Amino acid sequence: MASLVGSRVERKEDKRFLTGKGRYTSDINIANQTYAVFIRSPHARAKIKKIDTSKALKSSGVVDILTGEHIAKDKIGGLIAGWAIRSEDGSEMKCPANPPLAKDSVNFVGDPVAVVFAETLDEAKSAAELVKVDYKVLKAVTNLNDAMKSDAIHDGIEKNLCYDWLLGDRQKVKEAFDKADKIIKLDIINNRLIPNAMEPRACVIDYNTASEEITCYTTSQNPHLSRLIMSAFGGVAPENKLRVVAPDVGGGFGSKINLYNEEIVCSWASKKIERPIKWVAERTESFLTDTHGRDHITHAELAVTNDGKFLGFKNETIANLGAYARVFGTVTPTYLFGPCATGVYIMPAAYSNVKAVYTNTAPVDAYRGAGRPEATYTIERIVDKAAMELGIDPIEIRMKNFPTEFPFKQTLVHQVDSGDYVAGLNKAKEMSDYNGFAARKKKSEAAGKLRGIGVTSYFEACGIAPSPVVMMLGCGVGLWESAEVRFNPTGQVTVYTGSHSHGQSHQTTFAQIAADELGVPIENIDVVHGDTDKGTFGMGTYGSRSLTVGGIAIVNACKKIVNKGKKIAAKMLEASPDDVEFKDGEFVVAKSNKKKTIGEVAFASYLPGVRDEVKSPLPEGEEPGLIESSFFDPANFSFPAGSHICEVEIDPDTGHVKLDKYTAVDDFGTIVNPLIVEGQVHGGLAQGIGQALCENAQYDESGQLITASYMDYTMPRADDLPDFNLGFTCTKATTNPLGVKGCGEAGTIAATPTVMNAVINALGGKEISLPATAEKVWNACKELKKSNAKAA
């Protein structure tokens, strides 16, 4: 039987999506449901003096209106930060309370203060207009650079500082810098982004008055974690009375990791009003209240020798947390960022220092790549700057500093188990026809255009786990993943996973893995996820961890099934289990033609004696049935890596940047399904390119989000992007039996610096900030023309 791992298997989940039969949260309706509309703060920072709901309560169709007072009275807890980070001086991080409905103060535009439930959505909206909130408006803190000098937003959090964190050795770095021929300096802003999954957040809550169970259908990347937080910290209901279902989810990209205010409020309120509740965000609500990404101000310095060897690196960053610290908010700019700060290079000394501050803006949390794009952007931009200042080719300077032996002990934290960075960059160089660039540049110049080439080499730490490491780093829980594999008596298989698919294709790739392990046709394997009532507790999907952690749990559960099956088959075949081999779905007695299929063994395990000559095929002490579960906690993170090269052509008359060619060469270890992996890379690239060329979340001085719609926030569209040229190299991960590394975030991590390096190369090394919009590039072209004229 041919192996399915490695095959371009078309997706099992596609048919329902292609025919309009996907079932997203907003497609769910429950008889007698009410509609929720949230009243949100129009101010970035204010005290709530009074909320008057009297007129609104009399409005047509209103069922109830609840405020922060009600939720505080019922002692419902708020939202939490999942990771505890310590400052350099040893002090604990400072996090404000984040109640589901604000009672005393609001801290960003969109912070919810009350909620209306009504018979129809129109009635709920009308009544929401009648709720009068009396605010005392305070001066908002919106400028990240000034946040530490501004008024404290939260009582007791001085300088608005959550922590001042250090990873690395300042003294060693100083010594390295003292020896340097040259110090390369770079100031950059890693701009704020809004994840923008195409499905807006939503929840539908059904409270069963008979069983007193709450069912919360929601747009989540990790329903089990949402239930845990809602129960343990929110106190909404005990876990056994709370079911969280994340059905089809229309993209996440990190923004649906968090449990949000609306899910807690509606779950609590459904019990209170004894009616089902439906809430669906409008796009502007998503812009205002989904967690945002990135938003760093960084000063970096790289110490080099004249021949381009790196001696040391420092990264001083101010990271914006927004108004509150959420689940991955505090770890994204620290342990997901700092260790990757030195990139794929041998760096004898380094440190990352991060000051995380609160501002009156939406909470900032994980967005595709989470910390690693920010780290990679900084190192890859400064390496290019070093190459330019030293007059060394960008590929050559990278090659000079790559490790060539693995495992590679990376400077700050990670022990990278496998990789071949030289092979990846060589392949990218060849595929992109790097050597032909000079000729293409000449041709562009003849047409009055500027052409630039950009290179990036990256690695990332993903497959986020293992428990001992993440807990040492401050994670509140261990990060493993669970799986359960169940044979039905008649031979079909159901695989339960704690991971969640919101586009990642688990129904296909996980079935491929199980099919190979069990020798069962893929058509007979179903993958179930996303429902706390189905399957065991799981940690969910983020940090490119589904396959590297969750997939391996499936492999291990399958191996347990085969082990048990072997014992049963041996009894059925009257042989010793040691003589039974399992291959391609059959248990075969060595050196004989005696065999049983795994389907026959499954049947016998449930219904001993029905079909078989041996009345009880169950070995002594063995329980009936063929169900096994596994919790996989890997020994280490996994480390995908790669090199990307792109070319841009700039029209100096308009500032338009045309992305002409994009080549990505990635090493994801073993690839389970190339069709799906290529799709993950394409999508990741589009998001990274979006940051480089068009996406930018902007607040004005008073804290109003001025990019709160698709008219104002520029999403990359089909006509903004080229076809992508993809290649792969493969060094297998040594920390899991499949050798897989994860592929979900790579494109986003690599694309932003690749494109910006190309734009800056086209502009003759002139620095330009993210994103390289036509306006900025046009201005840069004008200045370039002026300085060229002066030089001439």
Added chain:
Amino acid sequence: MQKVSLEVNGKKVTKEVPDHTTLSGLLRDILNLTGTHIGCDTSQCGACVVHVDGKSIKSCTALAVDLDGSKVTTIEGLASNGKLHPMQEAFKKMHGLQCGFCTPGMIMSAVDLLKNKKNPNDQEIRDWLEGNICRCTGYHNIVAAVKEAASKM
């Protein structure tokens, strides 16, 4: 309230709806055809594209009562007798979808493109689809799927 009569996916329907009901609202909330998705509130994302009298429109920006007497085709009406439309087949084959949320609108737009232009080139496909936002695929495989469908139709 106004009465509106439409032919939706080949079936005649007549409903009394509030005047301000959009076509997407009628389809999703009254006819339970939830394959048509709402991804924004500014007519920008294209997740709600359906065909009205054979032409693709954004159903979130059309009032149901304005379309009285029209023939509407939604994603649910594209396959016939259980057989997927060549565009649906092509999206599957070329992995032109991931989370699936933009997919119904994307497919309905793409089907209309091929009605207007039999064998569009890459740029023509990208230009036509610029009113449909996809956050998952980077559009690469969507373009490939439209070309694949064009070669089969």
